[in-house]
Amino acid sequence: xxxxxxxxxxxxxxxxxxxxxxxxxxxxxxxxxxxxxxxxxxxxxxxxxxxxxxxxxxxxxxxxxxxxxxxxxxxxxxxxxxxxxxxxxxxxxxxxxxxxxxxxxxxxxxxxxxxxxxxxxxxxxxxxxxxxxxxxxxxxxxxxxxxxxxxxxxxxxxxxxxxxxxxxxxxxxxxxxxxxxxxxxxxxxxxxxxxxxxxxxxxxxxxxxxxxxxxxxxxxxxxxxxxxxxxxxxxxxxxxxxxxxxxxxxxxxxxxxxxxxxxxxxxxxxxxxxxxxxxxxxxxxxxxxxxxxxxxxxxxxxxxxxxxxxxxxxxxxxxxxxxxxxxxxxxxxxxxxxxxxxxxxxxxxxxxxxxxxxxxxxxxxxxxxxxxxxxxxxxxxxxxxxxxxxxxxxxxxxxxxxxxxxxxxxxxxxxxxxxxxxxxxxxxxxxxxxxxxxxxxxxxxxxxxxxxxxxxxxxxxxxxxxxxxxxxxxxxxxxxxxxxxxxxxxxxxxxxxxxxxxxxx
Amino acid sequence: xxxxxxxxxxxxxxxxxxxxxxxxxxxxxxxxxxxxxxxxxxxxxxxxxxxxxxxxxxxxxxxxxxxxxxxxxxxxxxxxxxxxxxxxxxxxxxxxxxxxxxxxxxxxxxxxxxxxxxxxxxxxxxxxxxxxxxxxxxxxxxxxxxxxxxxxxxxxxxxxxxxxxxxxxxxxxxxxxxxxxxxxxxxxxxxxxxxxxxxxxxxxxxxxxxxxxxxxxxxxxxxxxxxxxxxxxxxxxxxxxxxxxxxxxxxxxxxxxxxxxxxxxxxxxxxxxxxxxxxxxxxxxxxxxxxxxxx
Numbered sequence: 001x002x003x004x005x006x007x008x009x010x011x012x013x014x015x016x017x018x019x020x021x022x023x024x025x026x027x028x029x030x031x032x033x034x035x036x037x038x039x040x041x042x043x044x045x046x047x048x049x050x051x052x053x054x055x056x057x058x059x060x061x062x063x064x065x066x067x068x069x070x071x072x073x074x075x076x077x078x079x080x081x082x083x084x085x086x087x088x089x090x091x092x093x094x095x096x097x098x099x100x101x102x103x104x105x106x107x108x109x110x111x112x113x114x115x116x117x118x119x120x121x122x123x124x125x126x127x128x129x130x131x132x133x134x135x136x137x138x139x140x141x142x143x144x145x146x147x148x149x150x151x152x153x154x155x156x157x158x159x160x161x162x163x164x165x166x167x168x169x170x171x172x173x174x175x176x177x178x179x180x181x182x183x184x185x186x187x188x189x190x191x192x193x194x195x196x197x198x199x200x201x202x203x204x205x206x207x208x209x210x211x212x213x214x215x216x217x218x219x220x221x222x223x224x225x226x227x228x229x230x231x232x233x234x235x236x237x238x239x240x241x242x243x244x245x246x247x248x249x250x251x252x253x254x255x256x257x258x259x260x261x262x263x264x265x266x267x268x269x270x271x272x273x274x275x276x277x278x279x280x281x282x283x284x285x286x287x288x289x290x291x292x293x294x295x296x297x298x299x300x301x302x303x304x305x306x307x308x309x310x311x312x313x314x315x316x317x318x319x320x321x322x323x324x325x326x327x328x329x330x331x332x333x334x335x336x337x338x339x340x341x342x343x344x345x346x347x348x349x350x351x352x353x354x355x356x357x358x359x360x361x362x363x364x365x366x367x368x369x370x371x372x373x374x375x376x377x378x379x380x381x382x383x384x385x386x387x388x389x390x391x392x393x394x395x396x397x398x399x400x401x402x403x404x405x406x407x408x409x410x411x412x413x414x415x416x417x418x419x420x421x422x423x424x425x426x427x428x429x430x431x432x433x434x435x436x437x438x439x440x441x442x443x444x445x446x447x448x449x450x451x452x453x454x455x456x457x458x459x460x461x462x463x464x465x466x467x468x469x470x471x472x473x474x475x476x477x478x479x480x481x482x483x484x485x486x487x488x489x490x491x492x493x494x495x496x497x498x499x500x501x502x503x504x505x
Numbered sequence: 506x507x508x509x510x511x512x513x514x515x516x517x518x519x520x521x522x523x524x525x526x527x528x529x530x531x532x533x534x535x536x537x538x539x540x541x542x543x544x545x546x547x548x549x550x551x552x553x554x555x556x557x558x559x560x561x562x563x564x565x566x567x568x569x570x571x572x573x574x575x576x577x578x579x580x581x582x583x584x585x586x587x588x589x590x591x592x593x594x595x596x597x598x599x600x601x602x603x604x605x606x607x608x609x610x611x612x613x614x615x616x617x618x619x620x621x622x623x624x625x626x627x628x629x630x631x632x633x634x635x636x637x638x639x640x641x642x643x644x645x646x647x648x649x650x651x652x653x654x655x656x657x658x659x660x661x662x663x664x665x666x667x668x669x670x671x672x673x674x675x676x677x678x679x680x681x682x683x684x685x686x687x688x689x690x691x692x693x694x695x696x697x698x699x700x701x702x703x704x705x706x707x708x709x710x711x712x713x714x715x716x717x718x719x720x721x722x723x724x725x726x727x728x729x730x731x732x733x734x735x736x737x738x739x740x741x742x743x744x745x746x747x748x749x750x751x752x753x754x755x756x757x758x759x760x761x762x763x764x765x766x767x768x769x770x771x772x773x774x775x776x777x778x779x780x781x782x783x784x785x786x787x788x789x790x791x792x793x794x795x796x797x798x799x800x
Binding site: 199200201202203204205220370390391392393394456459460463464481493495496497499500501502503 | 580610612759760761762764765770771772774775776777778779780782783785789791792793
């Protein structure tokens with residue numbers, strides 16, 4: 001009897017990286033049956049039924065003998081349904097006693113009628129398999145734009161398993177890959193235009209600085225002051241992502257299944273606003289036996305907006321420290337560890353106290369001093385330390401809101417200044433961090449202080465009892481203020497303004 | 506803790522306290538009850554920043570002039586008064602409504618220890634007495650009973666501080682009141698007392714001139730320095746003065762309001778506020794800016 005073994009190249013996502021998975025199918029004499037081995041999860045065991053019925057519904061009879069499918073490497077935990085197409089290809093080839101091309105890769109989930117459904121992580125897997133020598137990619141048609149981002153080589157978009165079976169049986173032509181149009185996905189909510197924000201010049205200025213230098217921002221103010229509106233305006237102030245950044249963002253979206261079918265490169269920075277009941281693992285990543293990405297990673301290269309900042313779980317906020325500091329997160333789990341990216345602008349909004357009216361000129365705060373101190377302490381010192389900009393936002397009087405004046409510049413105008421400031425930063429550090437991530441030694445080089453500005457800062461440090469970290473915060477913000485003006489070195493006025501965004505004493 | 510018990514017959518028992526109509530039979534004392542002229546500072550637990558600031562400053566200045574500040578260790582004005590007194594050279598006395606082992610409010614346990622180092626924490630309650638609402642008026646009679654006079658900083662209608670002031674009046678002691686804004690609910694109490702004949706207090710001199718024999722003379726250097734600083738002089742720079750003129754001593758203002766009134770870019774307002782802050786003219790509390798009282 002002829003050899004009835006076939007192998008199909010496939011891939012999976014681990015953390016946010018593609019990994020190679022080999023799918024082998026063997027058909028042997030014996031009791032009819034279908035077994036999958038190789039550390040699959042529940043979805044993979046269920047693939048037996050899907051694959052079997054899909055093959056039967058695609059003009060081919062599932063072999064009535066003992067079918068064994070092995071997924072290698074066996075020690076890698078395999079999640080999800082992306083192996084269906086590779087399993088079907090291997091089984092059908094083995095039954096037809098022919099082998100599959102060694103440089104072809106197969107990705108896709110099967111529906112019972114044989115249609116091929118989109119899967120997660122096509123971008124990352126395709127890019128990885130191409131590096132390993134794959135030259136043709138059979139992928140779900142809905143994932144075509146994504147695969148086109150990863151490779152210039154042959155991509156075959158498959159909509160139905162019968163397309164492949166007909167090709168193998170009768171030599172029917174395969175579907176055309178073509179050059180996919182890069183559709184812009186419409187997943188992001190339209191950012192609020194700054195022209196819709198009434199008044200708030202101090203907070204608007206802080207937003208502009210945050211966008212220009214990538215600084216984290218904390219807004220304190222009573223309920224209804226407009227903190228959320230301001231935060232939602234920030235995406236509109238950021239320049240579009242560079243191709244490199246867009247690829248990172250799209251890869252993450254693809255791996256997490258957030259990329260809508262048919263979507264191509266994501267050019268707008270992501271905006272994530274998780275609810276304050278989120279768990280630490282949900283916020284920064286973690287997961288069970290395998291590392292899973294959290295909101296921090298979803299917000300990579302964009303904005304993480306945490307409304308009601310003081311209401312978040314303490315352990316969740318503490319878990320933010322590593323990504324705030326390093327722009328990434330190392331997650332170690334039983335079945336391996338992964339480094340997840342997470343460089344974002346944190347925008348936090350909080351009430352000044354539990355009732356929300358502390359410091360409000362029009363309302364009386366009902367909290368005891370102890371309750372106020374406790375509320376304040378929910379945001380720990382180490383977290384505050386990493387937030388460069390802190391502003392108080394006041395409620396706007398109704399007269400202002402209803403009036404025609406008092407509405408400021410539109411986002412487009414501010415974005416142009418932000419872009420200019422980014423150009424100055426890139427001139428100093430071509431691919432380096434933005435001002436918001438500069439460390440002490442970098443600041444010494446990038447933010448030299450003329451004598452007058454230095455005297456002012458020394459005076460302030462003494463009088464206002466600024467810590468070393470606080471001085472660095474002031475310098476980072478002053479650097480961005482100078483960049484917004486196109487000034488090469490820091491002036492006294494830049495430092496003086498920057499000192500107004502420090503936390504309340 | 507070095508707790509001692511002083512009976513009414515003992516020589517260490519405060520003489521003035523003996524004169525009220527229902528003096529306590531004995532006092533439990535942690536620390537050493539200092540001997541000297543005493544003035545009470547009492548006020549609201551929910552004091553405004555103006556209230557705590559004033560209480561602290563008055564206490565510090567009284568302490569500098571050798572006056573023992575007496576208060577009730579409560580939140581707000583009381584704690585500010587003790588803290589201000591601790592910044593001066595004279596000891597301070599805290600009178601509790603609870604047992605000495607039941608410091609209330611609990612977050613002031615550290616403050617109580619500091620007070621007992623040079624001064625005393627005093628109560629008539631037996632050890633183990635919890636903070637019962639009914640005991641606080643009894644405590645208040647001791648505060649006013651030990652003191653030559655009572656300063657009321659901020660007090661709402663029907664508050665404990667007002668009770669203390671009424672008791673002081675009944676015991677024929679002087680009552681001094683720090684005025685506040687008529688829009689401020691905790692200024693109601695002192696304003697009511699002023700209407701009833703209490704003395705309006707602007708500086709510690711208003712208190713000290715009532716007791717000329719008892720109080721150490723004012724150190725001359727301090728008077729001179731106070732005169733020089735002038736109390737309410739703003740900055741010389743016209744740009745900074747323009748901002749300073751718009752600020753209030755009590756009601757905070759925000760960067761946005763100042764920018765709108767002055768018709769200036771908010772970053773220029775920020776720059777000026779920093780310079781005013783570093784010149785010690787204002788208190789800028791993250792968007793809540795007030796003038797800084799000169800003292």
